[in-house]
Amino acid sequence: MNIKQDLTHLLVALFMVLVNISMYCQNLDDSPFLNIKSFGAKGDGKTDDTPALLKAMEAATQSDGTVYxxxxxxxxxPIKVPSHITLLGYSAWGYENKDKADKDYIGKTILTAQSGDARALLNLDNNRGIRIIGLTLDGKKLGxxxxxxxxxxxxxxxxxxxxDCRIQRFSGSGIRLERSWVFGVRRCLLMFNQEHGVDITGxxxxxxIDNQFTANNGYGLFARGEPHPDKTKEEIKDLKFFxxxxxxxxxxxxxxxxxxxxFLNKxxxxxxxxxxxxxNFGPGIxxxxxxxxxxxxNLLRSNGVDAKxxxxxxxxxxxxxxVSVTGNTIWGWYNRKEYKFEFPYPFYGIIAKNLQxxxxSQNAMYQSSSKEGISDRGGNGTSIIKDNAYVKPKIEKIDGGGFRILENK
Incomplete structure (x- = not known):
């Protein structure tokens, strides 16, 4: 009797294992994650993985899939990304490798440009519902x-x-949202790009939200307000807003x-x-x-470095x-040590001209600027400019060049 019971229990347990294996295999078949390596990608930094990515994205459009x-x-x-798919990685990027202790500082999941004769490495164009998550994009300054x-x-x-993307070393901007309607950029690092971190012209x-725009050759965030010189008449007519x-x-x-x-114009x-x-080496805003x-x-600190x-x-x-400018903290940090200041930058806290x-008001401006706190250039008759707490720094020039900050008492 006990032998029969034991055998029954064993058969039931074996049946449950087989059912679970079957369900697991079925889940694999129905998985929303399409591993790009299943489409022939190597990810070895040597092989051209473009064909594999194109196949994987096509498969994702035919399912509820995510390209992993x-x-x-x-x-x-450079590729064009179709609508309603996700490109997903877990790059876990850092910042820089100043102590030479982090060989993976740019991340562990990298899409590296092989050529640069294109508008973008990932061109979303007019497509919709796209998610790009957890990748490092490296333009290598190509094109x-x-x-x-x-x-x-x-x-x-x-x-x-x-x-969650690190987007670096592009000959244009890290991200360009040109007449893009409804978008989100979150927890990204936009770094070392030859134009701007993010260009939202149009x-x-x-x-x-929660991004870092650092060391780009243009502005961190930019809106031109005018058509770029490379635009055709047809494109300008289509874009309308700049x-x-x-x-x-x-x-x-x-x-x-x-x-x-x-920088925001128009x-x-x-x-x-x-x-x-x-x-920043120009106006903070x-x-x-x-x-x-x-x-x-906002906190604005030692902007206008080396600027004229x-x-x-x-x-x-x-x-x-x-425009409402209230409740900001603005500081010059004139004794900052990580950069050599030849002159007491910045000169101006807030420049106001022709504001209607x-x-x-109510901005904390302790040692915000060496010449003026609020520089009222006129034309502000219908505006309220008052109650800003400006303390001018006491600066002493040093013989032979440079300056030092004296304590305000």
């Missing part, structure tokens, strides 16, 4: 004005999202960019809140010819209507 990239260095030529990611709509919201209705609008720029670190932190309804804008912007709760004239400023506002219906 295991750790590796995937060499690819002329090739961007890392590019998108542009033709009449409908796109809702493309880029998350882009609107978006979110930029500013940026209704983008929430929140909790980003924007630093060490060569032309400045943020833009409207931008919200810049809770950002750290630090040590420059906004011209725009309407209805909010600049609130008005570019040597923390915030520069000119020909703007309905605007408010500049």
């Amino acid at each position: 990239f295991p750790h590796g260095n995937y060499l690819i030529h 002329k004005r090739m961007h890392g990611v590019y998108a542009r709509h033709s009449g409908s919201e796109q809702h493309n999202i880029i998350e 882009g609107y209705d978006g979110w930029m 500013g940026g609008a209704s983008v929430m720029v929140t909790a980003n670190r924007i630093e060490w960019n060569k032309k400045g932190g943020i 833009s409207n309804s931008m919200q810049i809140t809770g950002c750290a804008i630090d040590h 420059k906004i011209t010819n725009g309407t209805a912007h909010t600049i609130s709760g 004239d008005d570019a040597c400023s923390q915030i520069w506002l000119e020909n703007v209507n309905g 219906g605007s408010v500049i």
